[in-house]
Amino acid sequence: MNWTSASRNAAVDAVFDAAPIVPVLSIERLEDAVPLARALADNGLPVLEVTLRTGVARAAIERIVREVPNAIVGAGTVLRPDDLRSVIDAGAVFAIAPGSTDALYEAAADAAIPFIPAIATASELMRGLDHGHARFKFFPAESSGGIAALKSFAGPFAQVRFCPTGGIDAAKAPAYLALPNVATVGGSWMVPKAALDAGDWTTIGRLAAECTRLRAR
Numbered sequence: 001m002n003w004t005s006a007s008r009n010a011a012v013d014a015v016f017d018a019a020p021i022v023p024v025l026s027i028e029r030l031e032d033a034v035p036l037a038r039a040l041a042d043n044g045l046p047v048l049e050v051t052l053r054t055g056v057a058r059a060a061i062e063r064i065v066r067e068v069p070n071a072i073v074g075a076g077t078v079l080r081p082d083d084l085r086s087v088i089d090a091g092a093v094f095a096i097a098p099g100s101t102d103a104l105y106e107a108a109a110d111a112a113i114p115f116i117p118a119i120a121t122a123s124e125l126m127r128g129l130d131h132g133h134a135r136f137k138f139f140p141a142e143s144s145g146g147i148a149a150l151k152s153f154a155g156p157f158a159q160v161r162f163c164p165t166g167g168i169d170a171a172k173a174p175a176y177l178a179l180p181n182v183a184t185v186g187g188s189w190m191v192p193k194a195a196l197d198a199g200d201w202t203t204i205g206r207l208a209a210e211c212t213r214l215r216a217r
């Protein structure tokens, strides 16, 4: 794919606009991947960020892609060009990073799937704009200025849309979603570790359903 700014923005917007909240997942046991993805996607959160923080992450992406057709599966914690290539092979439909590097921007320029870099400062954002990106994860959102920072970015960078992630929970998400430059919000609060460890898909499904009501404000 030879991305233009417009085609990349459109591809990322299709992901951003598919759900108000993006669960950020850290899957330790491969057998959890499909029931977890179903609990989320069947309760209104189809966009999933499966982080490459665990050994089974790529295999988890493959399984979810194969067995949960209503999920929109992306890979998170993509740090290097090799990560990008391997998640494309696994079937991820988007890739997202906690930051941004020249190496990743170069690898993303002709990658088969859209890449969503993260920024925390105006200068990082401007480097992304130079590479033709106008859709970013804002990470780590809460500790990088949160709502106030996003309001400040809206002035000079009116064309940019964000997915703030990092330190956000159900109580904080509505104020982010109310900002015109916030498309969707990432977070892990709907997958509490105790529920995941216990295979309590009912609780995770209920928390996911609650996320879909956060946009109604």
Ligand SMILES: O=C(O)C(=O)C[C@H](O)[C@H](O)COP(=O)(O)O
Residues within 6 Å of the ligand: 024, 051, 053, 076, 077, 078, 096, 097, 098, 139, 165, 166, 167, 168, 186, 187, 188, 189
């Ligand atoms: O691993 C990555 O690529 C990340 O960007 C980190 C995650 O986005 C945050 O860990 C979000 O998690 P919470 O703060 O628990 O909601």
